[in-house]
Amino acid sequence: MKLVVVSAGLSVPSSTRLLADRLAAATAGRAPGAVDLRVVELRDLAVEIAHNLTNGFPGRALSATIDDVTSADGLIVVTPVFSASYSGLFKSFFDVLDKDALAGKPVLIGATGGTGRHSLVLEHAMRPLFAYLRAVVVPTGVYAASEDWGVEGLAERIERATGELLALMTALSVPSTRGASASAAPSGAVRGGPEAAVPAQPAPGRADGFRVVPFEEQLAALRA
Structure with a gap:
């Protein structure tokens, strides 16, 4: 199975990338077979994404990333919260995809923020976006506020969400x-x-x- 992780973190180190890595590791660790894991840092593609929005042509790196996302058996997508929603870079990347690229594809949504008050970004912003793209979004999303790292609760949400993603990936990819x-x-x-x-x-x-x-x-x- 091919699993692609899309991280929209901007800083280095990034809590968004940290959450993405934990979700990826939990999914791969529970998979019954080998997992072809690809990690995409949108920060590295920002210029090409902007050019694609203005001229309609993806650069070489962006084109390869789009191919990876389109051919994946499942996606993990994680964004930082900006102004109570996903980041502009995160949205811009999914804007350049073909409208049918994610149809029927299992997607696990995740987000990070400085406070737990932004946790509803998963339900009010991210889930509608991927529902519009006709992806199959797993029931459990994972939000990690600054105070969630190292305390009880986050690990359990990660395990539940990745289990749901793996079940969908297996059901949709195996005859x-x-x-x-x-x-x-x-x-x-x-x-x-x-x-x-x-x-x-x-x-x-x-x-x-x-x-x-x-x-x-x-x-x-x-x-x-």
């Missing part, structure tokens, strides 16, 4: 066992033993035997 076995059966084979009367068929709408998992089933799996 259904039932669909795969049906496609592998010989022509005319029957599912369910001798008593079954329906020939094996690929999943509806897919000629290759892969099954599209409805969003309702994904949510049911997360609740379980």
